[in-house]
Amino acid sequence: DAGITQSPRYKITETGRQVTLMCHQTWSHSYMFWYRQDLGHGLRLIYYSAAADITDKGEVPDGYVVSRSKTENFPLTLESATRSQTSVYFCASSAGVGSGELFFGEGSRLTVL
Amino acid sequence: AQTVTQSQPEMSVQEAETVTLSCTYDTSESDYYLFWYKQPPSRQMILVIRQEAYKQQNATENRFSVNFQKAAKSFSLKISDSQLGDAAMYFCAYRSATFVFGPGTRLSVLP
Numbered sequence: 001d002a003g004i005t006q007s008p009r010y011k012i013t014e015t016g017r018q019v020t021l022m023c024h025q026t027w028s029h030s031y032m033f034w035y036r037q038d039l040g041h042g043l044r045l046i047y048y049s050a051a052a053d054i055t056d057k058g059e060v061p062d063g064y065v066v067s068r069s070k071t072e073n074f075p076l077t078l079e080s081a082t083r084s085q086t087s088v089y090f091c092a093s094s095a096g097v098g099s100g101e102l103f104f105g106e107g108s109r110l111t112v113l
Numbered sequence: 114a115q116t117v118t119q120s121q122p123e124m125s126v127q128e129a130e131t132v133t134l135s136c137t138y139d140t141s142e143s144d145y146y147l148f149w150y151k152q153p154p155s156r157q158m159i160l161v162i163r164q165e166a167y168k169q170q171n172a173t174e175n176r177f178s179v180n181f182q183k184a185a186k187s188f189s190l191k192i193s194d195s196q197l198g199d200a201a202m203y204f205c206a207y208r209s210a211t212f213v214f215g216p217g218t219r220l221s222v223l224p
Binding site for chain 2: 033035040041042043044045048050058088090092094097101102104106107
């Protein structure tokens, strides 16, 4: 099915473990984003990518790593998870800069114990 | 850096009434886009309405309309004839290269 999908939808892990959240979109959108949603903060940008092999930091990049070897995939890795990274993570894509809206995945709820 | 402020963490409205959600933003750019997104309890983010900054005419989508005041950097959302299904978190967003979101307003609709 066309769209943007995230996996896993729910994940519980322990402090210090590596976690990767996957994101796949079928529209061939050039832009992809990772946001985290925390109460009182809205959505904060972690990383974004304007095209394959081009990534850039957002507002809260520390502790996260991204890659984009293919246009359709944009995985987010927490190299050593911390409790402060407990959050809901949204992947999103957009066709380009301008009036194009942001299309969201369903979100991944990550709990770090 | 651009910032988006939503000064009303929570609001409520009676069913069939009208409610206005406030949003202000800060930018030095002249060309940009503004959006309102809705997030119901399902967590899915849904586009409600968008506005191009170069357009003076306020955008409208059925029961949803905006009051865009570019000089004041204000972008409020008006929901007319509120329905129970309108209950959700509403996020105002600004776009230039990336999207910047406000902290959200939780809207309750009372029967």
